[in-house]
Every structure is written in C-alpha cells, then in structure tokens.
Amino acid sequence: MSEKRHLKVAMIGYGFMGAAHSQGWRVAPRFFELDAQPDMQVLVGRNAEAVADAATKWGWAETATDWREVIARDDIDIVDIVTPGGSHAEIAIAALNAGKHVLCEKPLANSVEEAELMAVAANAAAKNGVISMLGHTYRRLPATTLARDLVAAGKIGEIHQVRACYLQDWLTDPETPLVWRLQKDLAGSGALGDIGAHIIDLSEYITGSHLVEVSGTMETIIKQRPVLESTAGLGGTGGAEMGDVTVDDVALFTGRYDSGVLGSFEATRFATGRKNGLRIEISGSLGAISFDLERLNELQFFDATAPAETQGFTTILVTEPEHPYIAAWWPAGHMLGYEHGFSHQAKDFVDAVTSGTPASPSFDDGVHVQRVLAAVEESSNARSAWTTI
Structure with missing residues (x-):
C-alpha cells in the first residue's frame, strides 16, 4: 500500500481563529x-515568542515571523489565513500567485475592491489546479447542512420568508478595550462584517438564493473605548487614553433574494445576555426549519402537511450516522461541538485539493457577501430605502 501524499500547511495568524483552525x-x-495527510508545518506571526508558544500549544512543527518567506518556500502546499481582514488580500494574492492552495477566513476582505482582486487571483490560479476556499464553518455543521438538504428536497415547499440574527453581548461593557475588531482599517466593519457575514452566507447556503438588494441601518453605541497597551490579539489591558470606535456595533437590515423572497437580518454585539446566538428560520408553503447555534446539534422542523392535531415543531437530534459528517465521529446520540466545524472544513478543503474540484464557498462567493456588506453600509449612510447589490 503506497504512502499517502503529504500536504504541508502554513497558517498565518494565531489568535482565536488560529486555535480553531489548528x-x-x-x-x-x-x-x-x-x-x-495535512501536516501542520509552519505557524507564522510577528511576535516570535508568542507565536512559538502558540505553536507548541497547538502542535505546529516550526514557526516564522515573515509570511513572505514562508510563501516562497517550495515545501509549503497550503496557506491558511487567519489574520485580521486588512491583510487578507495581500497575503492571499501572493500565496495564489506562488501556486499555493489558500484557505482564508471570512469575511474575504475589508472592501469589495480587495475581494474582487482576490477572486481574480483565485480564478487565474484555478487554471493551474490551485484551490481556494473561504472559511464559513457554519455551513459545515451537520444541522445546517441537513437544513440545506431538506430545503433542496422541497420539504418546506416554496420559501416565503427568511429571518436571521446573530446576537452577542461582549461589547456591552464600556471598559472593554479598543481591540482590532473595533478599528475599521483592520476589521473593515464591526458587527456587520464580523457576524453579519455569517448569517448572510448561511441564509444563502440553506435557501440556494442570493440577495440582490438591501435596506439597512447601522449604529455605533459606544463611540470611544480605552486604548490597548498591547494590540497583539484580542487581549491586552486598557489604558487611560481613549480611542474612537470606527465600526458599527449593531446592523439591522432587510434583504430581497433573487427569488423575490424577503429576509430580515440583525447582527449585534450589544444583545445583553446573548453570548453566541446565531439563529435562522426559513418559512415555506409546506413547512419551516429553524436553527440556533447555541443548540447546534438540533434542527427544528415543522411539517405543515401533517394533521392539525399533531402539528408542531419537531426537534431533530442531528447525531445519526445518516446525518452529514456524523458517521466519522461518535456513536449515535453523542454530541458535537463548535470545534468540529473546523475539522469538517479541513476535511472538505483537503478533499478539494486532492480531487482537483472547486471548493465551496469560493472567493467569488466571498465577493458577493462583501458586496452585500457594502450595500448595507451604503444604505445606512444614505438612509435609502433600497440599495442594489
């Protein structure tokens, strides 16, 4: 039996997403x-001591502080980008031009223009067999994949309406420091791009439709925060100096899909008491599905064709070997967690690389989401009823 091919991975960045991707x-x-076999070869970060500690903790073979040198190496096959959005375009384009397969965290970039340049590079590289993929791991939960399959099979009939929200509360304390996620030059946008991108992508993934116009409003609730003494990662200690928050805290918008269906969306980091509440409900002519990330092993299904006396939302425990991804894990009924989506992502990406088939979501999909984000921001700034994507 021949030995498996090895794919050496270089991951650039080592914060929260670095741990998850590792x-x-x-x-x-x-x-x-x-x-x-994907080999965790190189972990890259600017702080040599901090990246070395992370590599030891997570199991990377070596470290580096210059991503350009790593991308130039002949032995690196995959570049995994988990840095803030402001650096995605430069790193991804360089890696693609060097013939490396690229996995990039969402959102794809900080602007439509950057995202479009990344997609051009990805499509050009694809002609030479180079695979690129955008990291929307919530697509890869068994429950959300099952939801997509049920909708595609016509189980809820014609879609009438979509409701999606992502609720967090980690910014409600005004003493929370001015981390990079609150700075537009690094993050691109606030709640809209950070968590709003997830519900945009997930709603389109499940419904199979794309948003074509939006009407929205955004608000920054706490406009100044203590400046970090150290800007490395999400941590640090706030000092006496105050700095401006240059992104949104809350984004609310309505969207219309290419099918004509309306959707309502809310992305906020000020939903007091809500920690990571991504919720999506899709109503149709024959039924409905409802998903809540805080109950990620469950999918709610309503069958409107059932007799009236037995109608009601049914809880599907998505832990059977017949469910997406589950057969590789535990005996039936045993739960998966947040981290499993990243294993599914790695599996799907390696499968795409080894088979030479396009990966999903693509950088083109990322461009579309970026255009939706930009249209919501444009609508909010102009206070317009609808903005076309």
Whole structure:
C-alpha cells in the first residue's frame, strides 16, 4: 500500500481563529479518510515568542515571523489565513500567485475592491489546479447542512420568508478595550462584517438564493473605548487614553433574494445576555426549519402537511450516522461541538485539493457577501430605502 501524499500547511495568524483552525487540521485526518495527510508545518506571526508558544500549544512543527518567506518556500502546499481582514488580500494574492492552495477566513476582505482582486487571483490560479476556499464553518455543521438538504428536497415547499440574527453581548461593557475588531482599517466593519457575514452566507447556503438588494441601518453605541497597551490579539489591558470606535456595533437590515423572497437580518454585539446566538428560520408553503447555534446539534422542523392535531415543531437530534459528517465521529446520540466545524472544513478543503474540484464557498462567493456588506453600509449612510447589490 503506497504512502499517502503529504500536504504541508502554513497558517498565518494565531489568535482565536488560529486555535480553531489548528484544531481542525490536527483532528480531521484522525477521523476522516483523507486522500492526503495535512501536516501542520509552519505557524507564522510577528511576535516570535508568542507565536512559538502558540505553536507548541497547538502542535505546529516550526514557526516564522515573515509570511513572505514562508510563501516562497517550495515545501509549503497550503496557506491558511487567519489574520485580521486588512491583510487578507495581500497575503492571499501572493500565496495564489506562488501556486499555493489558500484557505482564508471570512469575511474575504475589508472592501469589495480587495475581494474582487482576490477572486481574480483565485480564478487565474484555478487554471493551474490551485484551490481556494473561504472559511464559513457554519455551513459545515451537520444541522445546517441537513437544513440545506431538506430545503433542496422541497420539504418546506416554496420559501416565503427568511429571518436571521446573530446576537452577542461582549461589547456591552464600556471598559472593554479598543481591540482590532473595533478599528475599521483592520476589521473593515464591526458587527456587520464580523457576524453579519455569517448569517448572510448561511441564509444563502440553506435557501440556494442570493440577495440582490438591501435596506439597512447601522449604529455605533459606544463611540470611544480605552486604548490597548498591547494590540497583539484580542487581549491586552486598557489604558487611560481613549480611542474612537470606527465600526458599527449593531446592523439591522432587510434583504430581497433573487427569488423575490424577503429576509430580515440583525447582527449585534450589544444583545445583553446573548453570548453566541446565531439563529435562522426559513418559512415555506409546506413547512419551516429553524436553527440556533447555541443548540447546534438540533434542527427544528415543522411539517405543515401533517394533521392539525399533531402539528408542531419537531426537534431533530442531528447525531445519526445518516446525518452529514456524523458517521466519522461518535456513536449515535453523542454530541458535537463548535470545534468540529473546523475539522469538517479541513476535511472538505483537503478533499478539494486532492480531487482537483472547486471548493465551496469560493472567493467569488466571498465577493458577493462583501458586496452585500457594502450595500448595507451604503444604505445606512444614505438612509435609502433600497440599495442594489
């Protein structure tokens, strides 16, 4: 039996998403039958001591402080980008031009223009067999994938309406420091791009439709925060100096899909008491589905064709081997967690690389989401009824 092909991975960035992606790379080949072995080769970060500590903790073979030098290496096959959005375009385009397969965290970039340049580079590289993929891991939860399959199979009939929200509360304390996620030059936008991108992508993934126009409003609730003494990562200690918050705290918008269906969206980091409440409900002529990330092993399904006396939302515990991804994990009924989506992402990306088939979501999909984000911001600034995407 021939030895498996090895794919050496370089991950650029090592914050919160670095930990999650490391978990994915480490675990995926131990549970899924992959045609190639992803090797956690190089972890890249600007702070040599901090990146070395992270590499030891997460299991990377070596570290580096210059991503350009790493991309130039002949032994690197995959570049995984988990840095703030302001650096995505430069790193991804360089990696694609160097012939590296690229996995990039969402949102794709900080602007439509940057995202479009990334997609051009990805499409050009694809002609030479280079794979690129955008990291929307909520697509890869068994429950959301099952929701997509049920909708595609016509189980809820013709879609009438979509409701989606992502509720967090980690910014309600005015003493929370001015981290990079609150600075537009680094993050691109606030709640809109950080968590709003998820509900935009997930709603389109499940429904199979794309938003074509939006009407929205955005607000920055706390406009100044203590400046970090250290800007490395999400941590640090706030000092006496105050700095301007240059992104939104709350984004509310209505959208219309290319099918004509209306959707309502809310992305906020000021929903007091809500920690990570991504919720989506899709109503149709024959039924409805409802998902809540805080109950990620469950999918609610309503069958409107059932007799009236037995109608009601049914809880599907998405833990059976017949459900998406589940067969590789635990005995039926045993739960998965947040981190499993990153293992599924690593599995799907390696499968795309080894088979030479396009990965999803693509950079073109990322451009579309970026255009939706830009249209919401434009609508809010202009106070307009509708903005076309």
